[in-house]
Amino acid sequence: MRAGSPRLLREINDRAAIEALLRNGPLTRSELEGLIGLSKPATAQLLTRLETEGTVLRTGLRGGGRGPRAQLWAVNGALAHVAAVDLTPDAVDVAIADISGALLTEHRAPMPRTGVVEAFRAAVAKAASQAGLTPDALRHVVVGSPGAVDPADGGLDYAPHMPGWEGFDVPGALREALGTGVTVENDVNLVALEEMVAGRAVGVRNFVLVWPADAVGAAVVVNGVLLRGATGGAGEIDAMRVPDPANAETGTGRRGGRYGDLLDNAAVVKLARAHGLSARSGEAAVRKALGAGTPGREFLVDLARRIATGVANVVAVLDPELVLLSGDIAQAGGTALVDLVSAELRTLVVPRTAVRLAMVTGKPVRSGALHSALSVVREEVFGLPAATTEPFGPR
Known part of the structure; x- marks a missing residue:
């Protein structure tokens, strides 16, 4: 030897x-x-x-x-600690874990429209203090956010609904504020990662995860690796132009409009109302429709048509093994809605791609962020190979 x-x-x-x-x-x-x-x-x-x-x-x-x-x-969990953060326009949800993956504490705080970096730092500092740590004692922090970080300048793009976060190097500002390594990743990408680790996509090499909701998004996985695109915008399908295929008239532009405008909360509520169903949210409308007989069925078919119209564009280009539907509306509709989307999709594209309901519920963005942070730190501390889905961008 x-x-x-x-x-x-x-x-x-x-x-x-x-x-x-x-x-x-x-x-x-x-x-x-x-x-x-x-x-x-x-x-x-x-x-x-x-x-x-x-x-x-x-x-x-x-x-x-x-x-x-x-x-x-x-x-020995005390060797290193990480933070996982789900950042939305209204709130920041933080979890602190040790390197073994043991969850030590959680903290949720409101997110203001101004002074966002300081508010973010305060929320992470509060969570860290609850775990007996300071922010700079965290080995790595992964943040899941709507939009995507542009690798050229660190700006958060495709996120007009994130007030206060425009026009600056977001990862750089957060690293300076916390005094530790920070990665910012698209929230739906992190949900896809979680499905690969502990959900419906375990062992699936090529799939698309779609999150029909306000600011509808998608994550694309090719050969087991998240596809982010040249500017980080792969999967940003909210602004994609599609016609409205719903039978019910809701005043939408039949010749084409933003895909996200057909699936946001207000649009789903309006579509339900056109079918005689009254609800305060899209999720509530879908749940109500499941027990509402023929009107409920017709509403779900129209909603499935809207979802499938956008998904078809992605499937026709990528021909993935699997499409996963995730988020509150998808979970509310369950297999009934998924089956309707699958049926509609088969009328629109040649590939016979399986459509399934995502398995991971609860806090999938934060869970995906936690797995990403642990992957980074375990590589640094133990030399374990980082997952191919490791967050994009500088640490």
């Missing part, structure tokens, strides 16, 4: 053990031995070495009954 190869082998085994502990949580020595394929003595030596370095910790015991209880080992 050439010089240095035993050290290289140790590093490879160490990374395999750390990855197994991160993926599975606390493990006994014998469980870890089975996962990484080392002998009992080699696994014991590995754990001793990692414990001496402070990389792993003893954490409780497993078992009982007649036999002895086995020592559990886990990654």
Whole structure:
């Protein structure tokens, strides 16, 4: 063997053990031995070495009954901390986690129309303090936001609905305010990442995720990698010009208008009203329609036509394996709405692309941001390969 190869082998085994502990949580020595394929003595030596370095910790015991209880080992979460942020026009939602992925605290604060960077810094600082940290103690912060960061100047483009965030280098300003690494990523891209990690797109190499709502957006994944485009604008379909294929008359331009204008909250409420359904929000209208007999069915068909008209343009160009519908309106409509969109799509394009409901609910933008931040930091601290979906732009 050439010089240095035993050290290289140790590093490879160490990374395999750390990855197994991160993926599975606390493990006994014998469980870890089975996962990484080392002998009992080699696994014991590995754990001793990692414990001496402070990389792993003893954490409780497993078992009982007649036999002895086995020592559990886990990654030392205190090695590094990250923040995941869901930034919207009205609020900033922050989560702090350690490098093991353990969630330490959450904090939500309103977002003003002016002084946005200071308001953002204050929200992250509050969350960090709740975890016993300062902002500059965070190893990395990933922010999910509507719009996309232009790689040329760091500006937040395609985001006219984000008052106060225009005209400056957003990642640079946030890095300076927090004193740590910051990546800003499109919110729908992060939802797609979360679907790849823990949702319907696990193992899917080519797919499109569409979020029909105010400022409708899409994420495009090709060969397992997020496609961002030359200016970060891939998937920004809100301004795409499409006709309104709905049967009900709502005063929209039949010859073509903004795709987003057909699917925002007001437009969906208006479409429901045209079918005799009254609701205060698009989500409520869709839920009401599910139990409203023929009028509800006709409203959902019209809504599906609107969604499918825009999706068809994307499918015709990309021919993906899968289209995922995500967001409140999609979740409210469930498989009933998804099936209608699928049926309409088949009348518009040649590819027979499967349409499914996204699996990840709750706070998918923040969850995707957390996985992205952990990917960055685990590469830096442990040398683990970063996901191919790692956020775009400078850290």
